[in-house]
Amino acid sequence: MSGHSKWSTIKRQKGATDAKRGAVFTKLGNTIAISVREGGSGDPESNFKLRLAIEKARAANMPKENITRSIDRGLGKGGEAALESALYEGFGPAGAAVLVEAITDNRARTGSELRNIFEKVGGSLGGPGAVSYMFTRVGEIELPKEGQSFDAVFEKALESGAQDLEETEEGFLVYTKPEDLHKVGEVIGKAGNLSFRPNKETMMAIADPGKKEQLENFLESLSELDDVQEIYTNLN
Secondary structure: OHHHHEEEHHHHHOOOOHHHHHHHHHHHHHHHHHHHHHHOOOOOOOOHHHHHHHHHHHHOOOOHHHHHHHHHHHOOOOOOOOOEEEEEEEEOHHHOEEEEEEEEOOHHHHHHHHHHHHHHOOOEEEOOOOOHHHEEEEEEEEEEOOOOOHHHHHHHHHHHOOOEEEEOOOEEEEEEOHHHHHHHHHHHOOOOEEEEEEOHHHOEOOOOHHHHHHHHHHHHHHHOOOOEEEEEEOEO
């Protein structure tokens, strides 16, 4: 299912050891700071992206003082280097299309680190448009199953104005137009995130176990970079 095509770095590390928790907090802090900067406000009530970022941080048990410090950084306080969001595109093992969302204070450094990882597995980091045409920007809301049937969730999603619903092993994924994410989330009662969904006609499968393992190791290496926030592939 396409919902499995998002390699969520924060989610995969949330229950990790204390050593990895620091890296998770760094990623979450960067998300908060960039949400403040791009949303033009340090007030989560008026900045929807910031509210989502803070909810993620709290779910990962990020200390309140870390959240406050990240908001201040987004407001330009503290004298730290300015952050910016960046999207990198390329091909990984077995020709899989890969999108990497990053938050960085140095695009050249982040690009170099990513290129090294891509090239080690015979992949390549491309320019803008290399693979992004294979994906669609969407709003995405994850819902746990909790005894809910597909039909019941589908009806609620339809009434809220969602575009699509997908069932996964863990629960359900509700897809919306990016501009409808907040509205649908309020009706459903769960906040969501902006995401990239692979277009069905461009999705691919890998049958070879060795190549699957190589791809997973490759994605894991990407996720370990501090600047990387989310990773998407076109794998089914």
